[in-house]
Amino acid sequence: xxxxxxxxxxxxxxxxxxxxxxxxxxxxxxxxxxxxxxxxxxxxxxxxxxxxxxxxxxxxxxxxxxxxxxxxxxxxxxxxxxxxxxxxxxxxxxxxxxxxxxxxxxxxxxxxxxxxxxxxxxxxxxxxxxxxxxxxxxxxxxxxxxxxxxxxxxxxxxxxxxxxxxxxxxxxxxxxxxxxxxxxxxxxxxxxxxxxxxxxxxxxxxxxxxxxxxxxxxxxxxxxxxxxxxxxxxxxxxxxxxxxxxxxxxxxxxxxxxxxxxxxxxxxxxxxxxxxxxxxxxxxxxxxxxxxxxxxxxxxxxxxxxxxxxxxxxxxxxxxxxxxxxxxxxxxxxxxxxxxxxxxxxxxxxxxxxxxxxxxxxxxxxxxxxxxxxxxx
Numbered sequence: 001x002x003x004x005x006x007x008x009x010x011x012x013x014x015x016x017x018x019x020x021x022x023x024x025x026x027x028x029x030x031x032x033x034x035x036x037x038x039x040x041x042x043x044x045x046x047x048x049x050x051x052x053x054x055x056x057x058x059x060x061x062x063x064x065x066x067x068x069x070x071x072x073x074x075x076x077x078x079x080x081x082x083x084x085x086x087x088x089x090x091x092x093x094x095x096x097x098x099x100x101x102x103x104x105x106x107x108x109x110x111x112x113x114x115x116x117x118x119x120x121x122x123x124x125x126x127x128x129x130x131x132x133x134x135x136x137x138x139x140x141x142x143x144x145x146x147x148x149x150x151x152x153x154x155x156x157x158x159x160x161x162x163x164x165x166x167x168x169x170x171x172x173x174x175x176x177x178x179x180x181x182x183x184x185x186x187x188x189x190x191x192x193x194x195x196x197x198x199x200x201x202x203x204x205x206x207x208x209x210x211x212x213x214x215x216x217x218x219x220x221x222x223x224x225x226x227x228x229x230x231x232x233x234x235x236x237x238x239x240x241x242x243x244x245x246x247x248x249x250x251x252x253x254x255x256x257x258x259x260x261x262x263x264x265x266x267x268x269x270x271x272x273x274x275x276x277x278x279x280x281x282x283x284x285x286x287x288x289x290x291x292x293x294x295x296x297x298x299x300x301x302x303x304x305x306x307x308x309x310x311x312x313x314x315x316x317x318x319x320x321x322x323x324x325x326x327x328x329x330x331x332x333x334x335x336x337x338x339x340x341x342x343x344x345x346x347x348x349x350x351x352x353x354x355x356x357x358x359x360x361x362x363x364x365x366x367x368x369x370x371x372x373x374x375x376x377x
């Protein structure tokens with residue numbers, strides 16, 4: 001794609017000052033972003049665990065490649081269409097850390113094995129039936145992970161016996177290989193206190209050890225245990241039960257993770273993702289910006305305003321958001337002024353945008369397409 005073509009589609013042009021970026025747009029502060037990438041890679045190497053970052057955070061092959069270049073073994077994602085985008089972008093090891101049951105989707109997944117190592121999770125015999133039916137079309141064996149419910153109450157087997165039955169059928173199936181256990185405790189990620197997160201992961205580890213022991217006794221070979229997120233990765237890595245971690249949001253961070261009380265052993269990750277917005281209307285006690293529901297997700301609450309704790313964002317609608325002073329003496333931003341919002345939840349916010357605009361020293365240095373935007377199939 002030529003620079004001229006990029007310039008017509010993207011909200012910015014290489015070398016432009018940030019003030020010239022067309023809003024609303026997602027900015028990535030490259031210095032902070034690169035420090036986040038390096039910090040997690042160094043942590044995983046020091047702890048002797050594999051790093052498989054979650055691609056649903058950024059949905060961007062360029063970022064996935066940078067994570068692999070820093071030491072990640074590959075990425076995980078939630079949808080077959082996401083996996084297709086990452087494989088097309090050069091990622092050679094992709095785990096769909098989710099259950100897929102539609103035959104057409106599983107045939108697409110099997111086709112990807114001609115280009116990459118592919119994994120998937122199962123938690124039910126009927127889902128495994130569908131995978132077994134598609135597997136003969138695979139160019140190489142598909143890695144299968146038995147998903148274990150470790151406290152999230154969403155997906156995963158609840159009883160060890162169910163895992164043993166799945167193991168037996170995987171072992172007998174053509175083009176399937178039992179790779180390990182998927183054990184992600186999603187509901188622990190935003191428990192605010194370190195002690196709360198620690199207790200949740202200790203419970204998860206106990207369940208993991210029970211299933212792994214049973215599978216090994218049944219005759220399973222080497223089994224990988226994979227899971228963990230940005231809120232708890234340091235706990236899984238230290239547990240002795242997990243040998244692969246799947247944090248995703250650490251590359252960007254968001255306001256919700258910022259509300260966590262961080263444990264010293266987790267280190268600190270920086271906000272690198274911002275929604276750039278412009279004041280488009282102004283009254284005496286409120287300003288209106290061009291960032292509403294269509295540009296950022298509020299499922300985890302409202303965004304913060306970077307560098308302006310004296311202001312708060314509220315009352316979003318489709319195309320608008322309103323800015324209010326935190327106290328009467330605070331001056332509102334002027335018409336035309338840009339603000340940077342820290343999204344409440346980075347993952348679904350990124351999914352609303354075609355581009356990520358990389359900024360360094362106040363100028364546009366990178367334009368990254370979000371190839372897996374809207375990839376929900």
